[in-house]
Amino acid sequence: xxxxxxxxxxxxxxxxxxxxxxxxxxxxxxxxxxxxxxxxxxxxxxxxxxxxxxxxxxxxxxxxxxxxxxxxxxxxxxxxxxxxxxxxxxxxxxxxxxxxxxxxxxxxxxxxxxxxxxxxxxxxxxxxxxxxxxxxxxxxxxxxxxxxxxxxxxxxxxxxxxxxxxxxxxxxxxxxxxxxxxxxxxxxxxxxxxxxxxxxxxxxxxxxxxxxxxxxxxxxxxxxxxxxxxxxxxxxxxxxxxxxxxxxxxxxxxxxxxxxxxxxxxxxxxxxxxxxxxxxxxxxxxxxxxxxxxxxxxxxxxxxxxxxxxxxxxxxxxxxxxxxxxxxxxxxxxxxxxxxxxxxxxxxxxxxxxxxxxxxxxxxxxxxxxxxxxx
Amino acid sequence: xxxxxxxxxxxxxxxxxxxxxxxxxxxxxxxxxxxxxxxxxxxxxxxxxxxxxxxxxxxxxxxxxxxxxxxxxxxxxxxxxxxxxxxxxxxxxxxxxxxxxxxxxxxxxxxxxxxxxxxxxxx
Numbered sequence: 001x002x003x004x005x006x007x008x009x010x011x012x013x014x015x016x017x018x019x020x021x022x023x024x025x026x027x028x029x030x031x032x033x034x035x036x037x038x039x040x041x042x043x044x045x046x047x048x049x050x051x052x053x054x055x056x057x058x059x060x061x062x063x064x065x066x067x068x069x070x071x072x073x074x075x076x077x078x079x080x081x082x083x084x085x086x087x088x089x090x091x092x093x094x095x096x097x098x099x100x101x102x103x104x105x106x107x108x109x110x111x112x113x114x115x116x117x118x119x120x121x122x123x124x125x126x127x128x129x130x131x132x133x134x135x136x137x138x139x140x141x142x143x144x145x146x147x148x149x150x151x152x153x154x155x156x157x158x159x160x161x162x163x164x165x166x167x168x169x170x171x172x173x174x175x176x177x178x179x180x181x182x183x184x185x186x187x188x189x190x191x192x193x194x195x196x197x198x199x200x201x202x203x204x205x206x207x208x209x210x211x212x213x214x215x216x217x218x219x220x221x222x223x224x225x226x227x228x229x230x231x232x233x234x235x236x237x238x239x240x241x242x243x244x245x246x247x248x249x250x251x252x253x254x255x256x257x258x259x260x261x262x263x264x265x266x267x268x269x270x271x272x273x274x275x276x277x278x279x280x281x282x283x284x285x286x287x288x289x290x291x292x293x294x295x296x297x298x299x300x301x302x303x304x305x306x307x308x309x310x311x312x313x314x315x316x317x318x319x320x321x322x323x324x325x326x327x328x329x330x331x332x333x334x335x336x337x338x339x340x341x342x343x344x345x346x347x348x349x350x351x352x353x354x355x356x357x358x359x360x361x362x363x364x365x366x367x368x369x370x371x372x373x374x375x
Numbered sequence: 376x377x378x379x380x381x382x383x384x385x386x387x388x389x390x391x392x393x394x395x396x397x398x399x400x401x402x403x404x405x406x407x408x409x410x411x412x413x414x415x416x417x418x419x420x421x422x423x424x425x426x427x428x429x430x431x432x433x434x435x436x437x438x439x440x441x442x443x444x445x446x447x448x449x450x451x452x453x454x455x456x457x458x459x460x461x462x463x464x465x466x467x468x469x470x471x472x473x474x475x476x477x478x479x480x481x482x483x484x485x486x487x488x489x490x491x492x493x494x495x496x497x498x
Contacts, residue, residue: 303435328414328415
């Protein structure tokens, strides 16, 4: 878990806080926000998202908007990808890296219009990312604004999501592609509706004004209940993204990690003609190859590897790596983890061990993700 | 939250059902709720000696691992095999089917009654 110097002493509440309380939520402090961690059983919430749908409050996420004719060029310079090539109404997963190639944050970049981008940052990093983007945009004809306080974010995730949303929106849900976004209405309220998420399921993220969040939540919950939708907290969001092999900043990604260690080299466009921040370091890292790579581990035992636990090579007994995230997997019904290990020990089928509070437990390297939805 | 009045409690959120020198031990509903879904319970072995206030096992939930403290000193005479097979009993019935182990008590630790424990978890 990362902390920021900008984290306020008193946690911020989302506009849905009273709704969560009334639903019996347990709360956790997360990146300066008091967020619902679960409403009842986090395992039941996890299974609902895999089989029907879950409704999340993600208002803690940070939003940064870039407006102006230079927005695309500014983002091409600031990020490792090429946002200028994103079509209007589409989105792309990207990263902002430091000059040395270290990851400052991972992001979703939406192109709302020719000259208007929405960059969604992690709550823990938005206070760093927003000024960094502004600094990197200097010299381009663009304004960069941290609009986090102007947006509430709700997510409907799970196989029933499209069916739940379709009757509530004026947008044509079936034609809204994965990683696309459009402006429309939900329950008559102006929103941005995106087919994105962080669970490994089909699903939608609904950006609305904070004052409208209660009405949007109520409409989604009411429309979703007949389909089996349940409110879902951050605890199941973490196990869902882990099963889907998705990285979490502060765990798999940090300032000492480049996209290449994280097996996310595909997001880096090295040959951008006008250059970008981190280009030289990332080109060098790609050529040399990473010293450690992210792998999936499945344990045969009952106890779960957890973030920070050492990974041991059974052949030598030496510590060779570290777990970044780990949890019992509700879908696989076995402990799963992600870990950084040397490339020589990263092949699927490799038998490793994890030191679980002093006890060595066998764990096998597997292909990521642990879980893929059937389409 | 109502805690059964016929049990004794510790500040570490264990309950004790005492019957002469035999004590059945579990964790409270408050503890079970704070842990989240329990997925693995590591209990002391039958025949082993546990010491009041000291760790004698682990409760692992989806999100965390917590030490299990023994509220009494003595020899473990029985453990709940059902909760080993189905750890979710700790969540679904913490004061009943989710009991953890039974001790032949040689010394007790610091305990409180239900009213004091109600006050502790309300604070």
